[in-house]
Amino acid sequence: MKDFGTLEYVMDTYSKNWTWKLTGLRAVTMVARVIPQAWYGEGPDEAIVPDTMQNVQKIKWILDRYPLEIRSKSIWHRKIRHVTVPKKKWTRIEKLRKANPGEQFRGTLLNFQREGLDFLTKSYGNALLADEMGLGKTVQTLAYLATEKQTFPALIVAPLVTLNNWQREIQKFLKKRSRNGRIVGEEHPSSVLIRTGRCQDLGRYNFYIINYDLLYKRLNDLSKLNIRTIVCDEVQHLRSKSTKKYEAVKNLAALESVKYRIGLSGTPIYNRGSEIWPIVDILRPGLLGTFEEFCEYFCYVNEKGKAIVLENKRASLGEELRKHVMLRRKKSDVLKELKEKVRYKEFIDSDINYYYAELEKIWRRLEEEQKIAITPFDKFSSYKRAIQSERQAAGIAKVPHVIEFVKNIME
Known part of the structure; x- marks a missing residue:
């Protein structure tokens, strides 16, 4: 990896105090932005920074973005240990097995879909299923709801054009479970499509299916339903934390009754990369820290004020996601298991x-x-x-x- 300059622990000639000397134009430019107490050394590409815990933390922030050759390694490592805040330990999702769905599920899963079911189980139903389109994210989710305990009632939040498909898949893959726990194989769970923003009693159903744009209008009604599971299909719709739909989902996901939060998307990460934070903060709050902490470690801010994930941090961000919250398979990974392509007509609503x-x-x-x-x-x-x-x-x-x-x- 390219070094942009050097970092050395030296005694300042004038103050006779120990300081950090940074060289390299980019590093010095960053020092001028984030450490006001610093002063220039013998030239514009050299900066002298007082040795304080706060400054050491800021120097580390600069090193994450512009690697420097550390010439005082033992001192640096000793200093940095004192300012690094230990992160909360999250359970790592270990090697996946081919799980079997519960008796409420009607259908057959492919082997990689059974591993997807195991992933959802091991993540305690708080996960991002990011398989490519066509690999059955919907059916894996329904298999999990049929397998895990106390998953109903479930709220499905999805784009308008996929609502009917969700209702069809529920009827196709799930059997009805009566109130006494008995499986009624000939019937399917109850579901309702919410098509209006007008407040009204929604009644009792196993599934409530609504599109993103109506969600905030029905927030009060949905908050009274004792929802156990929230599934966000095409969860990339929540990539902006300043939208009404994001705020609505965030409020619902924080309800005491909600135990399971599942996001589905074939394209969860966009060009900037930082859009993944709002999504993960709904599914597994705190995993990536606050947005400020996430940006401080993984991102830089461009001239338009947008947070962009650093090139040298993309791999570690992906690893963090895969360890704790995200499962992604491509068609090329599971090609041998895939069946022939099935085409079907999609019925489109009209005005x-x-x-x-x-x-x-x-x-x-x-x-x-x-x-x-x-x-x-x-x-x-x-x-x-x-x-x-x-x-x-x-x-x-x-x-x-x-x-x-x-x-x-x-x-």
């Missing part, structure tokens, strides 16, 4: 009010044209135009939902 209003206009226009039609050809042409107009209206009514669907695929 019914717009469609019916346009349909009314089309019928009125058709009636007027039929009255003034002179020849059979005129009548036929009028019907043909009405049919084309109806198809166009149906397409336009679906546009907002299609855009949402395409955005979801692209992300």
